[in-house]
Amino acid sequence: MPTVHFTPALKRFRPDLKTIEVIAATVSEVVMGIEANYPGLSAYLVEDNGALRQHVNIFINDTFIRDRKRLSDRVSAGDEVHVIQALSGG
């Protein structure tokens, strides 16, 4: 099962947030797994239509996902998935 790590910035909204393992073959399914573990959290990561929010990034191991709209990038058992925020603004 892929392991999902979260940016500490999300802890403000979900103090109970921990690294989790999810059953998933795609990033879209990773997001579903996140929602199953933390109801409501997926809305912090994706828009109404399921596309990744502009200032959110997801890495599989050390590579950005390519499909930010449909989240179709594939993940495998043993992958490390990182949910991070872009740094912007002042």
Added chain:
Amino acid sequence: MSAKTLLLGTRKGLVVYRKKKSGWRFDRDHFLGIPVSIAASDPRSGTWWAMQDNGHWGVKLQRSQNEGKTWIEVTAPKYPEGEEVKAGAPATLKYIWAFSTGGADQDGRIYIGTDPGGLFVSDDNGDTFELNRGLWDVPERKEQWFGGGRGDPGIHSIIVDPEDDRHIYVGISCAGVYETKDGGKSWQHRNKGLSSYFMPNPTADVGHDPHRVVMCPGDPAKMWQQNHVSIYRTVNGGASWKDVSQKKGPAKFGFAVAVDEDDGNTAWVIPGIKDEYRVAVDHALCVCRTEDGGKTWKKLTKGLPQQASYDLVYRHALDIDGDTLAFGTTTGNLYMSDNRGNKWQCLNNNLPMVYSCEFV
């Protein structure tokens, strides 16, 4: 009973002021660092609401049933899959720009106005929302609504007639005013009399830019709008609007407007220099009041800075409670008057940019 609490939606959170024996005092803030587009209260239940524009993480909706001691994040409205703002442009929630409770006997009914133009309705105090199809499906929406200050059309004003909760108006930038008399099943544009120089046909039915629309609660046929172009007033529930701005004088461009709770002839606006400037007129902050339906305006400046002022007051950042008015500005100033604007007191010079101001 006069208000004892003032809620401010600001760029850095929700700020609460409380009325003490010694006067209005800063109480505390909530959601420090997170922009709150609107902070509001529900007079029926005492519920407080904070609409958050939570940067990277999207639009959020917070509810408190104990005056901010604890908050619960409720699921923000979602556009149904496949809905479009324009052909090929998916509709997703970008910003919450309006909040209203339903009628006094509609327990749990609330309305949310959004960018990109959807009106959402909840009948369970925000646990679930549904897109109002009647307004979303008006045939001209995709072709004739467009973005004003924001990229896409947005609903910034929602007014429920206190005498008939099926009778509702919304103000949309840019589209204009719409009215329903059947609780939202069907909507009609109500823009007769408006003239918008920025449109190919300035008097077209749709495409106008009301910045803020308000109704006199004690005389609901009388409504006011601070429009991008002028100040307009209707005495017939929006069937026709009349330009009542000053030909010579500051009362013309601005965002906020307030109307007296009983007297539909008395209203306040806070002028700015139009379009590309958007600062106080002549670097001097003033409030203008009319007591004769806009025939004449009185410039009120006592207690307000008359030099080096860059203040602008956004559309939701002026509120009235009896004879008391309060407004917050883009430069973080908070002013209050307890005598209908004749004299103002500055409560704070150091707030974040103020987006909304509401008496509780």
